[in-house]
Amino acid sequence: MVDDTDRTGLAVIGAGYWGPNLVRNAQATPGLRLEYLCDLDVGRARSVLGGYSTVRATGSLDEVLADPAVGAVAVATPAATHLKVALTALEAGKHVLVEKPLAANLAEGRRLVEAAEDRGLVLMLDHTYCYTPAVKHLRELVRDGGIGDVQYLDSVRINLGLVQRDVDVLWDLAPHDLSVFAAILPDDLVPVEVAAHGSDPIGAGRACVAHLTVRLSNGAMAHIHVNWLSPTKIRTMVVGGSAKTVVWDDLNPTQRLSVYDRGVVTTQREQTIVSYRLGDMVAPALVEQEALRGVMAEFAASIAEGRRPLTDGRSGLRVLAILEAATESLAAGGRFVAVPAEVKEYA
Amino acid sequence: MVDDTDRTGLAVIGAGYWGPNLVRNAQATPGLRLEYLCDLDVGRARSVLGGYSTVRATGSLDEVLADPAVGAVAVATPAATHLKVALTALEAGKHVLVEKPLAANLAEGRRLVEAAEDRGLVLMLDHTYCYTPAVKHLRELVRDGGIGDVQYLDSVRINLGLVQRDVDVLWDLAPHDLSVFAAILPDDLVPVEVAAHGSDPIGAGRACVAHLTVRLSNGAMAHIHVNWLSPTKIRTMVVGGSAKTVVWDDLNPTQRLSVYDRGVVTTQREQTIVSYRLGDMVAPALVEQEALRGVMAEFAASIAEGRRPLTDGRSGLRVLAILEAATESLAAGGRFVAVPAEVKEYA
Amino acid sequence: MVDDTDRTGLAVIGAGYWGPNLVRNAQATPGLRLEYLCDLDVGRARSVLGGYSTVRATGSLDEVLADPAVGAVAVATPAATHLKVALTALEAGKHVLVEKPLAANLAEGRRLVEAAEDRGLVLMLDHTYCYTPAVKHLRELVRDGGIGDVQYLDSVRINLGLVQRDVDVLWDLAPHDLSVFAAILPDDLVPVEVAAHGSDPIGAGRACVAHLTVRLSNGAMAHIHVNWLSPTKIRTMVVGGSAKTVVWDDLNPTQRLSVYDRGVVTTQREQTIVSYRLGDMVAPALVEQEALRGVMAEFAASIAEGRRPLTDGRSGLRVLAILEAATESLAAGGRFVAVPAEVKEYA
């Protein structure tokens, strides 16, 4: 049994769609001690906790932040409120885990990162997919050079999804893909410019289908297709390399990763000669684990060890920088828009 | 047995990759009588015919065109030669079936269409997929209104493919998708503008991965993803409608079409209310048939009946018009380029 | 909020593999009030409940049964202990939910059924699959005659599974298939005789791979393949009917049921003429729901309403009767062994 004094007291803020998952996983994390579930609608918080819990429900964020037993908060409120909730928490000296996206825009995100860094507090994004066994393995394959040079990336995330009221499909879904790109790509391979096309065929008032093209610093093209209107569900990412190509199919629990020793080989003599390599495919054995469990463990560990978590605030800024450029491109009819050069520092 | 006098004498021009398929299917088509296989390399033509054939091999196009027993030719030579070969054939009074694309550019394509129309000859494209049972069924569903208003189209055609020497991946693969769009969409739903992004990560000298966005006249977005470098093979098209959505998976022989009675429903009151409809999925029974058999049958029938074939020269112009705009967009960094208004007449 | 007085107090007995699932689902069931988790190893029970629960952990079954707040128990202990635990509970006047199989053998199972029926108590089996939306739908299709006459059944349940110490693969896995057969087949279609083949290629001391053939009262053959050693996981059941055939693939969350309007048609004239019908396939829309939630709801409802649950003790006897005959067949080299005629009464 972990001694209570070694555990960080945690409050979960927001009892909506995502909050119950945070509650469940926080309770299963040895380094955390869940103290509160806080929601403006305290009845909702009570309902989420159910009739068998010793965790306190509250409607008052002030009460939570004033409690010295609370060392950290996990924020699962709407993105528009992240600045206010997270900043207040940081100013109260609490470590903060924020649901993606970090904030409603890049400027607000920067304020949060600065506030955390000024105080030496952990600010972490729950970029959940980065903590799956599949992405961890993919990260090793890509960063350790096993796949050779990155030639292209292609991510499809489509489903009959909840049409959001406040954000378009890019802001809703693409953070997943962008955060994985950030996690797996080498530090010196960064997004340079972005073009986005979207459409709203149902009159929802915002893009429901969108295509995002990201030009990387080595010239490679990364493409993301997000769609709220698809009757079929696809969550597939392809990372094409000069040596190997990896396909990540998140909906295939028995074979999430497929590593193909296959590709096009070019030989430069007088002219380019193209040939093909048809090798085996290997599906590495991966031990299944709930991703949010890994998020919670990393949050607890980074607090305990006083270090930056894998998906720290800066990784959130990287995502925001690209999303802002994408929104600008959408408004400008799809032309390429530069990503701020500062993203290099967000690796 | 069909009387020989009822059958159109045919010569296949070009004994390369596609020629043998034309030879095989022409021989199985009751309305045609295969007379020649013609290739500059007559040895290659002989080799394709094999040691058991009564069909003549020849290296001389002139010989073929001078033979009154030849009423029609099927051209399977490189696209750059289509103008010369097909025009000569039309001028010799022969009906012409051309492998896609119709010609190397829109201007050359127009000359062929004019030449055919001036002489009352059939000029047909072998847009093979349009003759599959799946696309025929899809055409009915989309044009007869069964799927409601077309909201989006999404086509993926990726594979470890032959990197072409003369054309990029868009010109090589996208004609398949574009010709199917042309075949299934209602006549008044036409492409308006096009944006293309491409990349050449292997130094082939032309785009090997590309994304094409086509804005349709009703505002809907059609997207095509083509890729020569993918280790996995995908050939899927989604046609999203206000009532139903159809997924065509050409690599699933037992279930090529899936019709989903599923989607997002919007109700306009004071504000838009979005809800969901989760109905059954129906996979219609389709009788398998080789598509090229249908191409040949349509070619023979349109000659015999003196009518325009389903995929006549104008459908080839429609594809060329979009490809040219796509090439212009690629060169212009991905901005939208208008498709010539004349495509409306190519329906 | 449900008034506590309307809720049945429940104790879960056994904190092993299955217990935690019972705990979680009991807490989410409005008609139940979870009072205890009981395990001989009380530390294990405490660990399952975790640090945030108001539910009591105990090592004493006597304490549980003596508590008047407990009206029902859910037994998740090894099969060999079911007779003792469940009988004691019934004798203490508690309703009982038992993990499958009902008991270690048919005779013990009969004693439990008699004990429950004598006292007017609910005795229910957690034949989980019977409460999935897929099986409920399948039950309607089969019993309401939508598929016509049942012609054959085929069930495959293979996986790299836990080799049990006390029972062979038939007793471990086939209860799932047999209980579904019992749930979906019309009451007058019952098993008549059984043949079983098994092998133990790893020297485990009991069959690890087995095939079970069940001859039904209408002459149709039902086959079950169970295997602990398969590297791939398959859970598929086919129910072939004279009008339609249904495939249930439990591992395909987006399409668990496929109803084929396809089959062989025989016409009797002078001789049998066989022809084929190739109709559409329909995948009915099913709302996903955790099966164990349905089990708990049915347990609570049958107690509240004083009625037999869908999977009552008699359905457990039906499974035991077939398993005993299968064991006898295994020992007799695979010959057919009659199922006791009393199974007709277990419908």
Place this chain on the structure above:
Amino acid sequence: MVDDTDRTGLAVIGAGYWGPNLVRNAQATPGLRLEYLCDLDVGRARSVLGGYSTVRATGSLDEVLADPAVGAVAVATPAATHLKVALTALEAGKHVLVEKPLAANLAEGRRLVEAAEDRGLVLMLDHTYCYTPAVKHLRELVRDGGIGDVQYLDSVRINLGLVQRDVDVLWDLAPHDLSVFAAILPDDLVPVEVAAHGSDPIGAGRACVAHLTVRLSNGAMAHIHVNWLSPTKIRTMVVGGSAKTVVWDDLNPTQRLSVYDRGVVTTQREQTIVSYRLGDMVAPALVEQEALRGVMAEFAASIAEGRRPLTDGRSGLRVLAILEAATESLAAGGRFVAVPAEVKEYA
């Protein structure tokens, strides 16, 4: 170009379902020179050859066998006629390729084998699957010990298939599975006894659904499930080994073989300890090739080299011996029936 004098003149006997495939592949085989297609219905033979062939159609087997240009025949007539046709051909000094099964029963099969061996002629079965790249690779994995000891085999071959008039589903389909077993298993691992269960739910007069259990000489169980009535098509074989397990899915062209480094590990100390090994899965790169092309090449080569082909007459006897035992088991209510000990000599 191969000199005609090096090529064996071939006649195909039978222009029914399978004949056209033999004609096409014979024409593409360098070591063969197709002379005749022979069918009692000479019009049918002409129709199969089509209007462009130099191959002769004939209705007279005598004419074919009297022609010294014919050195070999390929027999694709109904099984009941194999004895007569093949024996006549052997007696005329021709090498013979027979469509499976070798003959209508074991006794007739033996006569053919003896006739061929007495005259030093090649007698070969077209056990097509044995010539696929997948089975060749599988053969190496199993025979070279890569998968360790063979622990179980499981083959499923189900489809909405042609209900045969003369044979039941076992005789129609199981030869495929049995011939593959024969090809891949080590020579000293032979079938010992067989049990078969079948049913005829459509009143066809013979089993349409059947399960065949084959006990091997090392105690392992091989199981075959064949079914003419299944709306879905499955052709999967699993070969479970102590080191690795291979799954062959013949309907997955991009991944026919999957080799799992996964399984159950038993350690013998005081008692058996069972543990699990979860390693990677490897899908070996296989070059697609039409199997019948390989059959023809082997037939030509074995004639030219005067050697036994891979699937010689004895492999046909092995299949017949098992099928006869299966028929006896079916008639005897499913009890195990011994396979004649002579099958050891058929390896």
